[in-house]
Amino acid sequence: MNILETDGERLLVAVRTLLERKGIVSTAEVMERMAITDAASPGQGARMVARAWVDPKYRDLMLEDGAKAAEALGIPMRGMPPLGVLENTAEVHNLVVCTLCSCYPRAVLGYPPFWYKSAAFRARAIRDPRELLASEWKTVVPDTIKLRVVDSTADYRWMVLPMRPPGTDGWDEARLTAIVREGDMIGVTVPAV
Amino acid sequence: MFAAGTPVRVKDAWPEASGPVHIRTPHYVRGVVGEVVRHLGDFPNPEDLAFARPAESRPLYHVRFRKGAIWPEAKPDDELLIEIFEHWLERP
Amino acid sequence: MxxxxxxxxxxxxxxSKFMCEPVDIEPHAPTGFDREVDALRQMLAAKKLMTVDELRRGIEAIPEAEYHRLSYYQRWIRSITDTLLRHGVITETELRAALEGS
Incomplete structure (x- = not known):
């Protein structure tokens, strides 16, 4: 049997043991990296969105350079790919997919969700996005709005800046942050109150 | 270098047909004409990085396509936006 | 076509073969295995032992049926192992011995 066909859990243990024995990667380093990775979550992207809704200057920075905007809120971006931000407007709705693998704005949203990595999402999002959003997420993009699908194929990572929903006038940033969900920042859903 | 607004055609090339490769240009967009939105920066060529070969930096563009140019069946005026390296682009 | x-x-x-397949939109939290593979990949990149592009190449080299059968991070550990073997960071003999010991 090809050794690579070994069960993944067993491969991981064996590879980790060898790397540790050779002094290449220690268990402590892996654990530390796991903790850092676990700390990234959609709550970080949500803070950026809420800030952009209340602060036009921050919105401009976010659209110009997503990584700088993330850093301005204390989100660590060192060593991360550049972050691009696409703004939903009354004319255009953005949806992000990675048809070749599963590129995802992890620095600001955390681990990619299960569905984002699925073959069905990767196939359908680019070819029939309106049907996909309506059937799976009950998100109906009106015919009058252009739907723009962003295939994340290379060195950037992309997130969506959704539109601020009606009924949120006078809300402070913390309250706005709480209504922004993971899917809103990929474009499969839109924030609602 | 391509300026914003320049019409470009994605090369109708199929390197995967002749051996192991790693390419970041999706199959569905090959041979299709779109328009450069902007230059995103220069990045080491992933086709070389994937094989641990020395990788030259190449210009990367955001290129916009009319959905109807690829899949005309539904809402042809919708849009696709894709990162494509310069060596995959030519003048139509 | x-x-x-x-x-x-x-x-x-x-x-076409996936156009009628439903998307499972339920949340599935990453497991300990998933998170460990992910962290290991990051450490190997930080130490310049493999690029994310090599990770992808190794994933794409998995035959189609296997690719769809394996979980996301099972693909990753397979590609990581493949790349470490290719670079001689670990050898197949060492790996076999370690697997027998586990």
């Missing part, structure tokens, strides 16, 4: 015939199996945009 021609392009579909020519596409590599991981190049899934618009692939």
């Amino acid at each position: 021609d392009k579909e015939v020519q596409r590599a199996h991981h190049d899934l945009g618009g692939a």
